[in-house]
Amino acid sequence: MTCTAVVLCAMGLLGGTATAAYADDPKNPPAGTERAGGATADADARRLDDVRKKIDALYRKAEQATDAYNAAKEQVGLQQKEIVELARSIDATQRRLATLKRQAGALASAQYRGGGLPAEAKLMLNVDPEGFLDNATLARKGQLAAKRMISQLSRLEGDLEGYSQSATDRWEKLEANRKKKESARRDIEKKIDEAKKLESRLAAKEKDRLKKLEDELAFEQQQKWLDSGVLKDISNKASAPGKKAIAYATAQIGKDYVWGAEGPDTFDCSGLTLRAWQAAHRTIPRTSQEQWRQLRRVDIKDMRPGDLIIYFTDASHVGMYLGNGAIVHAPRPGRQVTITGAGSMPILGVVRPDGDR
Numbered sequence: 425m426t427c428t429a430v431v432l433c434a435m436g437l438l439g440g441t442a443t444a445a446y447a448d449d450p451k452n453p454p455a456g457t458e459r460a461g462g463a464t465a466d467a468d469a470r471r472l473d474d475v476r477k478k479i480d481a482l483y484r485k486a487e488q489a490t491d492a493y494n495a496a497k498e499q500v501g502l503q504q505k506e507i508v509e510l511a512r513s514i515d516a517t518q519r520r521l522a523t524l525k526r527q528a529g530a531l532a533s534a535q536y537r538g539g540g541l542p543a544e545a546k547l548m549l550n551v552d553p554e555g556f557l558d559n560a561t562l563a564r565k566g567q568l569a570a571k572r573m574i575s576q577l578s579r580l581e582g583d584l585e586g587y588s589q590s591a592t593d594r595w596e597k598l599e600a601n602r603k604k605k606e607s608a609r610r611d612i613e614k615k616i617d618e619a620k621k622l623e624s625r626l627a628a629k630e631k632d633r634l635k636k637l638e639d640e641l642a643f644e645q646q647q648k649w650l651d652s653g654v655l656k657d658i659s660n661k662a663s664a665p666g667k668k669a670i671a672y673a674t675a676q677i678g679k680d681y682v683w684g685a686e687g688p689d690t691f692d693c694s695g696l697t698l699r700a701w702q703a704a705h706r707t708i709p710r711t712s713q714e715q716w717r718q719l720r721r722v723d724i725k726d727m728r729p730g731d732l733i734i735y736f737t738d739a740s741h742v743g744m745y746l747g748n749g750a751i752v753h754a755p756r757p758g759r760q761v762t763i764t765g766a767g768s769m770p771i772l773g774v775v776r777p778d779g780d781r
């Protein structure tokens with residue numbers, strides 16, 4: 425935590441005045457100076473900010489579509505398992521049905537060999553009293569066996585028909601979800617490609633200015649969050665699993681963001697939190713939306729290092745709280761896993777992967 429605090433102080437995330445990195449903010453030049461180019465510089469700044477907003481919007485839409493993609497992917501996986509189970513049930517039922525049909529065939533053959541006379545007729549023709557009673561018992565048993573066989577045949581045929589219909593339904597749903605998954609994937613990739621093209625058109629200096637602009641906006645949001653006094657009552661310590669999760673997540677700093685990646689070399693935002701908590705021997709949902717839906721929620725004032733902060737109203741981004749007002753997260757394509765201010769994005773809420781402990 426001490427190392428984190430040092431990093432945060434260097435980044436200007438713990439409050440106070442802006443650091444030297446922001447001293448030359450083009451929106452707030454030092455007193456007595458003027459920007460060269462006047463209106464041209466203002467126009468360039470506005471244009472760059474417009475580009476930033478478009479890029480940010482595209483990446484946000486890609487993150488939103490990720491929930492639909494992962495939901496469809498999960499359904500595909502479940503339906504594939506269900507179809508495998510149905511196939512096993514169909515196979516077992518067909519084998520039982522074949523056995524019963526063989527038994528029914530043997531019963532029919534025995535009747536044929538006996539001259540085709542019904543058991544009741546043979547019973548009445550027997551003049552021996554003891555033979556009559558024996559035949560009566562055998563006839564009764566034969567009737568019961570035949571009824572049971574007919575009942576089993578009917579039930580198995582019904583089961584087989586039901587399994588076949590269920591399998592057909594599952595296949596139709598599987599194909600529908602595969603199409604949804606592919607459509608969502610294409611939508612995500614399209615938006616990411618559009619954002620990358622926008623950024624690729626910028627000159628090297630403009631790319632540097634774009635990164636600086638993003639950092640400035642994150643810093644401003646963090647300052648507002650800190651100025652609210654939100655950290656005043658937060659002093660909780662990380663749990664033992666939380667420390668392991670933090671150690672894993674911070675060890676990934678500098679690795680590239682790649683959509684859909686779960687490590688070990690690249691990550692997306694929820695892929696990072698997933699692997700970090702797996703390293704702490706905790707299984708959590710794959711996506712930020714499911715992490716928000718399924719994990720236990722805690723108030724911001726009760727959060728502790730290792731908890732996950734979910735961002736935006738659609739829960740489309742997640743970072744891991746480190747303490748001292750900071751998170752580690754995988755920001756977006758073109759950026760690397762990094763530490764930033766916990767309040768640098770709109771917070772939806774906080775969830776705890778390791779329960780009440």
